[in-house]
Amino acid sequence: MATLRPLYRAADLARLLNPRSIAIIGASERAGSFGERTQRNLAPFHGRVHLVNARYQTLGGLPCHASIAALPEVPDIAVVAAPMEAVKGVVQECVAAGVGAAILYAAGFAETGKADRIALQSRIAAIAREGGVRLVGPNRIGMLDYASGATISFAAVPRPAVAPGRAAVGIVSQSGNLGFALAQGVERGVAISRVLACGNPADVDVADGVAALAEDPACAAIACVFEGMADPTRLVAAAEIAWAADKPLVVYKLATGEQGAAAALSHTGSLAGSDAAYRAAFSRVGVVLVENFDALLETAAFLAKAPPCRAPGVAVVSTSGGAAIMAADKAEAEWRGTAAAGPAGEGGAGCAHPGLRLCPQSGRHHRAGAERPGIAARLRRRALR
Secondary structure, eight states, X not given: OOOSSOOOOTTTTHHHHSOSEEXXXXXXXXXXXXXXXXXXXXXXXXXXXXXXXTXXXXXXXXXXXXXXXXXXXXXXXXXXXXXXXXXHHHHHHHXXXXXXXXXXXXXXXXGGOOHHHHHHHHHHHHHHHHTTOEEEBSSOOEEEETTTTEEEESSOOOOOSSOOOTTOEEEEESSHHHHHHHHGGGGGTOOEEXXXXXXXXXXXXXXXHHHHHHTOTTOSEEEEEEOOOSOTHHHHHHHHHHHHTTOOEEEEEOOOSHHHHHHHHHHHSOOOOOHHHHHHHHHHTTOEEESSTHHHHHXXXXXXXXXXXXXXXOEEEESOHHHHHHHHHHHHHHHOOOOEEXXXXXXXXXXXXXXXXXXXXXXXXHHHHSSOOHHHHXXXXXXXX
């Protein structure tokens, strides 16, 4: 299947990922409104925030402008906190002004399944694409960049306990709420660089997010919550980019059953596709697929910090013989290897597993020929670099 368009890379999304100025279209003084919440959440932003609403002259001590054209500069991002009916006109204004990207909060588009709403979303996306504006959403909760303080959202934003370090995880999620739920890890010391919540994939989609984070120096590993997409080869291509960049990609797949697939269509307008087909495709490109949501961030955070392997195989060191046996059972089931009992040390027990396929001939050969490369291939590839 041919891709619908080339993937956006980090350079294509530069103004979205690294904004110097952000405009809030639909700014408001009403407490709890999307505009008011967005302005409050952008308090840590290192750049400039502009407000647009013809009803006000000032808001929160900042001047408020009547239109995008009236702003003192062209913003890199326009956050559109306007109702569904007004979105098309606002996007046209963004194109006319040369805005870099537009984030659309409004719902009520393709996810409704209604033909007229699907057509409206397609038309808005075409206007943006033809005008050079990267469109994020509609039906989007926002995005978070903890390094620059560009925490763009109408929802509550998790705030980091410490600044993200070099081993930070970048999150890409088709579900905004699940992406922001993962971001709560920053409150417990997990290093997270960005959260990209895609919403409806009218233009920028989950594959673009993966490809961009693969080239983001602030991101050491990628955690992805994935429902499905009309052209699955896009995500496969993005995984190839992550592999080439030695950027571990960990995926939790939603919509694995018939009812979940139907729910995905009404959630973000995504086509879930065959779960078996996705698994086969992911295994060929080195994606680490986790079976439960709780494991997603933990696995990505581990791979972001994991040093290169120094020897073949896996060693289990434990103060409990029973715990070592549990680990041996899980390892054997995961990699279908043959467990061999290792020597017990003082105060602990060891168990070596020579059959876990951790050291193939090369990472690239293993990815193409082995059944499930996953974490093993990722660690081996780092050892080869």
